[in-house]
Amino acid sequence: MGQYLLRQFLIIIPKVIGISIVLFTVLALAPGDPFEELATNPAVPPEVRANLRAQFGLDDPVAVRYVRWSTAMAKGDWGFSFASRINVDELIMQRLPTTLAVIGSSLVIALVIALVVGIYAATRPYSIFDQIASTFALVGFALPTFFTGIVFILIFSIWLDWLPFVYRADITATGWRWWWEQLRQMIMPVMVLALFQGASWTRYVRSAVLDVIRLDYVTTARSKGLAERTVILKHVVRNALIPVVTIIALQMPTVFGGAIVTEQIFRVPGIGSLLISAILANDTPVIMAVTFVLSILVILCNLFADITYVWLDPRIAYR
Amino acid sequence: MSGSTPASPTVNATTGPAREPKPVSLGMEAWRRFRRHRLALAGAIILGLMALGVVLGPWIWPVPINEIDFTARLQGPSLSHPFGTDDLGQDLLARMIYGGRISLAVGVVAMLIAVIVGVVIGAVSGISRGSIDAALMWVADLFLSLPQLPLLLLVIYLFRDSLKKYIGAEAGIFILIVVVIGIFRWMPVARLVRAQFLSLREKEFVEAARALGASTTRQVVRHILPNALGPVIVAATIDVAAAIIFESTLSFLGLGFPPDIPSWGRLLYDAKDHLDVAMHWALFPGGAIFLTVLSITYLGDGLRDALDPRRVM
Numbered sequence: 001m002g003q004y005l006l007r008q009f010l011i012i013i014p015k016v017i018g019i020s021i022v023l024f025t026v027l028a029l030a031p032g033d034p035f036e037e038l039a040t041n042p043a044v045p046p047e048v049r050a051n052l053r054a055q056f057g058l059d060d061p062v063a064v065r066y067v068r069w070s071t072a073m074a075k076g077d078w079g080f081s082f083a084s085r086i087n088v089d090e091l092i093m094q095r096l097p098t099t100l101a102v103i104g105s106s107l108v109i110a111l112v113i114a115l116v117v118g119i120y121a122a123t124r125p126y127s128i129f130d131q132i133a134s135t136f137a138l139v140g141f142a143l144p145t146f147f148t149g150i151v152f153i154l155i156f157s158i159w160l161d162w163l164p165f166v167y168r169a170d171i172t173a174t175g176w177r178w179w180w181e182q183l184r185q186m187i188m189p190v191m192v193l194a195l196f197q198g199a200s201w202t203r204y205v206r207s208a209v210l211d212v213i214r215l216d217y218v219t220t221a222r223s224k225g226l227a228e229r230t231v232i233l234k235h236v237v238r239n240a241l242i243p244v245v246t247i248i249a250l251q252m253p254t255v256f257g258g259a260i261v262t263e264q265i266f267r268v269p270g271i272g273s274l275l276i277s278a279i280l281a282n283d284t285p286v287i288m289a290v291t292f293v294l295s296i297l298v299i300l301c302n303l304f305a306d307i308t309y310v311w312l313d314p315r316i317a318y319r
Numbered sequence: 320m321s322g323s324t325p326a327s328p329t330v331n332a333t334t335g336p337a338r339e340p341k342p343v344s345l346g347m348e349a350w351r352r353f354r355r356h357r358l359a360l361a362g363a364i365i366l367g368l369m370a371l372g373v374v375l376g377p378w379i380w381p382v383p384i385n386e387i388d389f390t391a392r393l394q395g396p397s398l399s400h401p402f403g404t405d406d407l408g409q410d411l412l413a414r415m416i417y418g419g420r421i422s423l424a425v426g427v428v429a430m431l432i433a434v435i436v437g438v439v440i441g442a443v444s445g446i447s448r449g450s451i452d453a454a455l456m457w458v459a460d461l462f463l464s465l466p467q468l469p470l471l472l473l474v475i476y477l478f479r480d481s482l483k484k485y486i487g488a489e490a491g492i493f494i495l496i497v498v499v500i501g502i503f504r505w506m507p508v509a510r511l512v513r514a515q516f517l518s519l520r521e522k523e524f525v526e527a528a529r530a531l532g533a534s535t536t537r538q539v540v541r542h543i544l545p546n547a548l549g550p551v552i553v554a555a556t557i558d559v560a561a562a563i564i565f566e567s568t569l570s571f572l573g574l575g576f577p578p579d580i581p582s583w584g585r586l587l588y589d590a591k592d593h594l595d596v597a598m599h600w601a602l603f604p605g606g607a608i609f610l611t612v613l614s615i616t617y618l619g620d621g622l623r624d625a626l627d628p629r630r631v632m
Contacts, residue, residue, distance in 0.1 A: 018461045026474055142613035144564050146571045147605035150591055158595050250463060257468030257568070264572055265591070275469060276572055279476045291473050294466040302464055
């Protein structure tokens with residue numbers, strides 16, 4: 001068990017290095033020169049330009065530049081945001097909690113929807129409930145998050161006027177009132193994400209449960225006289241969840257992509273909207289840092305999935 | 320490479336595993352299975368109509384997409400503008416037809432790139448054992464754990480301006496989007512093809528070909544690949560939907576096509592600030608994306624059933 005976890009932790013290291021190489025390659029391949037402006041400026045003599053290039057190491061081989069860049073990133077020196085005038089790591093730390101709150105709560109809700117609906121539908125295959133649930137799952141899966149977001153705004157903010165459609169970071173109320181306002185403005189972004197993910201996971205939960213429920217050991221459990229509830233929850237679901245966890249881990253990149261879109265629609269001040277505004281403002285250090293942070297988050301989610309496997313099926317650790 | 324053109328479904332190949340006693344060909348059999356999936360058939364018909372509509376649309380509805388008419392701003396659907404107008408009084412039906420061409424073209428071309436890359440990598444990985452296989456699958460795993468949308472945004476941000484300079488705004492953005500989506504979507508196909516190869520490689524008919532002295536290339540192209548393509552076709556249909564969603568997401572974030580090229584996502588992006596007065600502007604392109612993706616999903620479901628001969632229906 002300990003060995004398995006250690007191995008999973010160690011696998012992270014080459015992955016992080018691989019991602020940093022991909023990111024740096026993209027950056028290095030990109031055309032455009034940070035000193036382009038100086039090159040066309042006649043007031044700057046060529047020697048000064050050459051000195052500046054040498055000082056920043058722009059003429060070094062790519063490998064040297066990569067090592068320098070990655071050591072700086074590892075030390076926590078993530079650069080300076082040109083647009084916001086503060087250090088990039090501070091900027092990201094300001095924005096990250098909001099994103100984690102939105103993504104975290106939507107993942108929990110999506111999981112609850114998928115498990116409840118998926119298991120209920122799979123225990124009654126081809127019933128009316130199953131057919132309705134399957135249809136809704138497909139429809140929810142085919143509705144892109146940006147469109148659901150717009151429809152939600154149309155219904156709940158414009159027609160019914162129940163919920164605010166702009167997320168505010170500066171709520172003045174205190175105590176319970178603050179929590180209430182916070183909850184109200186979280187509902188739409190969280191639900192948009194949760195419904196999309198819940199819809200696609202419901203299909204996987206349903207088919208995984210259907211695969212397991214026909215196996216012999218389930219029949220054995222039933223013939224032992226166990227209650228149906230125990231059979232489903234303790235015997236079927238636990239084994240059915242293993243492929244589901246794999247799929248969920250594989251879909252984490254999509255989840256973060258969806259979070260960027262919802263943050264943009266509802267103007268949630270998280271790192272997704274930070275990424276978009278940084279791109280529009282040509283703020284390269286912020287763009288690189290946000291992409292890197294999102295990659296790390298995806299990897300951490302995969303690690304969490306690996307840990308969940310052991311909890312679901314202890315044999316996995318000994319393979 | 321010539322043998323991996325995904326447009327030719329294996330089911331039509333009469334040279335596949337011979338089944339003489341049966342009077343129906345594999346293609347007819349697949350068609351019969353497909354027809355029984357009524358929603359898939361409906362999806363195929365809707366997709367066909369949409370493709371026909373966006374190809375022939377400009378002749379049926381010859382209204383320019385950029386004709387500004389300030390007397391008809393933000394109008395709802397009417398006879399002269401069946402889908403209404405936007406804030407500059409431009410006809411939305413004409414813009415939707417144009418956008419549909421872009422969205423569908425992006426979907427199909429990006430899918431082709433993803434499938435070709437995926438089939439090549441999967442085939443190489445599946446036929447060669449040992450370190451090449453391990454390295455390729457490690458790269459696939461790495462790409463699977465990359466957050467695609469942020470990276471897509473990063474690539475587009477870095478390369479957009481110079482491509483625009485060399486090839487022109489429309490073609491430049493199109494190529495960029497299509498290539499980038501293709502590059503980030505090859506992994507599922509590669510894994511599928513590899514898994515198929517691992518099992519097919521040991522089958523008797525491949526062994527027979529090997530015993531007759533067929534080279535590795537011939538074994539792959541003539542014998543293994545045609546039999547591995549069924550699941551690839553299903554994955555390819557899903558990839559079209561994913562590419563369409565990706566493109567509209569980019570345009571919706573304001574980072575895809577420029578405003579003078581109204582793809583469906585771009586129309587939604589422009590519409591989202593006028594939701595209270597002109598919701599038709601958002602609902603038509605959003606509905607079009609939804610309908611396309613839903614049809615493709617059902618089509619993929621139907622193909623999955625039709626192309627798997629082991630499945631009893």
